Amino acid sequence: MTEPLLKIRGLNKTFQTGKGVVHALANVSLNVKEGEFITVIGPSGCGKSTLLKIIAGLDTKYYGEALLGDEWIKGPGIDKGFIFQEPRLFPWLTVEKNIAADLSLRDPAVRAKVSELIELVRLTGFEKSYPRELSGGMAQRVAIARALLRNPKVLLLDEPFGALDAFTRSHMQEVLIDIWQKNKTTMIFVTHDIDEAVFLANRIVILKPRPGSIRTIVPVDLPFPRKKSTSSFQELRYKVLSEFEKIEELELIDSSGI
Structure with missing residues (x-):
């Protein structure tokens, strides 16, 4: 078992x-x-x-x-990934940079993982968007992708x-x-x-x-x-x-x- x-x-x-x-x-x-x-x-x-x-x-x-x-x-x-009641995104960062968080998108492995997650949470085409340009549901999808980045x-x-x-x-x-x-x-x-x-x-x-x-x-x-x-x-x-x-x-x- x-x-x-x-x-x-x-x-x-x-x-x-x-x-x-x-x-x-x-x-x-x-x-x-x-x-x-x-x-x-x-x-x-x-x-x-x-x-x-x-x-x-x-x-x-x-x-x-x-x-x-x-x-x-x-x-x-x-x-352990944690999703709060609010997305808690960084307003000065784009969708892809919010997902990458403290990791650099210059790293090919990080960029590939972020792209994979953007597709997974159905945000393809919004990579360069800022939180103010997103709906509530889209912002929460960014938070989910960020929490999944390190494969918790x-x-x-x-x-x-x-x-x-x-x-x-x-x-x-x-x-x-x-x-x-x-x-x-x-x-x-x-x-x-x-x-x-x-x-x-x-x-x-x-x-x-x-x-x-x-x-x-x-x-x-x-x-x-x-x-x-x-x-x-x-x-x-x-x-x-x-x-x-x-x-x-x-x-x-x-x-x-x-």
């Missing part, structure tokens, strides 16, 4: 605030296989982004285990399409699936959108709040390309929605003191 690429064991995370200690994550355990596409959803404040930042090495103050391959995650590195073992995406309009968001979901299928990069994608979670994932990790822990993991066996209008898609969407309703019921019970 192949070892998981990512291993999370008994992960616990607390924050110290002015009102005391906040328990953000509690006993989270998760295995992710190489090449999987995992979506993570849950109510606001359940620790989705916190979990992603721990995997990225952006937060190392936690209890438990977090390993990528055979290595403990001790900090950020080129083996895992690509982590924190609600990257949340600020886009519905049409652009739907298009970007299709673009991302195309990138994943061609590039075979393991992806972990945080979202609030149930349709998005079902459309993208091999497995959906549903977190419950206070503190964040795994409610359930829903496998997604739908073939690609997926259509949101099909009965099989809607059945799976209903299953995930039902888990959210159970979480809401438990919260009502907790708040009422029953």
